[in-house]
Amino acid sequence: MKGNIFNIQKFCTHDGEGIRTTVFLKGCPMACKWCHNPESISPLPVMAFYKSKCQACGRCKTVCEYGAIKDDFQFDREKCVQCGKCIDKCLVSAREKFGYEASVDEILEQVMKDKIFYDNSHGGVTFSGGEPTFQIDFLLALVKKSKELGLNVDIETNSFTSYENMKSIAPYIDCFLMDVKIVDDEKHKYWTGVSNKIILDNIRKLSDELGKDILIRVPLIPGINNSEKDLTLLADFVNSLKNKHKVELLNYHEIGISKYDACGMDYELRDTKPVESIKDAIEFLRNKGVEMENE
Numbered sequence: 001m002k003g004n005i006f007n008i009q010k011f012c013t014h015d016g017e018g019i020r021t022t023v024f025l026k027g028c029p030m031a032c033k034w035c036h037n038p039e040s041i042s043p044l045p046v047m048a049f050y051k052s053k054c055q056a057c058g059r060c061k062t063v064c065e066y067g068a069i070k071d072d073f074q075f076d077r078e079k080c081v082q083c084g085k086c087i088d089k090c091l092v093s094a095r096e097k098f099g100y101e102a103s104v105d106e107i108l109e110q111v112m113k114d115k116i117f118y119d120n121s122h123g124g125v126t127f128s129g130g131e132p133t134f135q136i137d138f139l140l141a142l143v144k145k146s147k148e149l150g151l152n153v154d155i156e157t158n159s160f161t162s163y164e165n166m167k168s169i170a171p172y173i174d175c176f177l178m179d180v181k182i183v184d185d186e187k188h189k190y191w192t193g194v195s196n197k198i199i200l201d202n203i204r205k206l207s208d209e210l211g212k213d214i215l216i217r218v219p220l221i222p223g224i225n226n227s228e229k230d231l232t233l234l235a236d237f238v239n240s241l242k243n244k245h246k247v248e249l250l251n252y253h254e255i256g257i258s259k260y261d262a263c264g265m266d267y268e269l270r271d272t273k274p275v276e277s278i279k280d281a282i283e284f285l286r287n288k289g290v291e292m293e294n295e
């Protein structure tokens, strides 16, 4: 079985316990305005052009048979068929294609190369995205095979999928890293494009009904979900679960912005700046009785 992925990243230490390989699957049903992996949202490959790297040599234009490179060397995305010839021709890596097809065996062959590091660090494989459940059949095949190979398996998910899907993969997952972006549903709809009802329901059921190991992760976006009211709602939700689960706050950063430009996408939060420290928010949640993953 084949699926669409856009990266296999080795030696990750922030996507679960120990040293891990993270496999990034393409496609996401949400549209968070701060997404730092915009190239992952479309289930299809995305072409990127880094204007700041371009030397205007024109080599790419000479090989494009579809007239898909404009005079300023930007892509004409209507005409581009993603053949990749311009990428090979560019000497300064100003062009890139995000996304390719890979089989379960091809991916896990890569993952298994670092098995010794996982074994020595309690690490393993993490499936991320995009949203990995967006390709649920492919994900199910990946996690099943990973378990057959004796791997520790985590999933990093926004949980915007049916509970049936969650239940189908649950027996093969050691830890669910589940995002909670905003607990207030009206705000959630505005900033992510969807209601959070299904997300919070999934977390509650995986915790209360299946007793799964869950780490709740919250990207803290200044001015959007870091107010005392937002943090109080978050604490109330976490404290209402039958089982105790740690929360990890992730500080907002601007690393993804250049990818929006390169992929020809709009980024609405250009004026949002990272805060120097999220220590106050961590302490606020601790004082509300929330167990924190952050130090």
Ligand code: SF4
Binding pocket: 047, 063, 064, 065, 066, 067, 068, 069, 075, 079, 080, 081, 082, 083, 084, 085, 086, 087
């Ligand atoms: S990927 Fe192919 S079709 Fe698209 S711009 Fe490059 S050479 Fe042209």
Ligand code: SF4
Binding pocket: 053, 054, 055, 056, 057, 058, 059, 060, 061, 073, 089, 090, 091, 092, 093, 094, 095
């Ligand atoms: S080949 Fe690379 S450096 Fe040259 S014009 Fe094309 S994108 Fe720019």
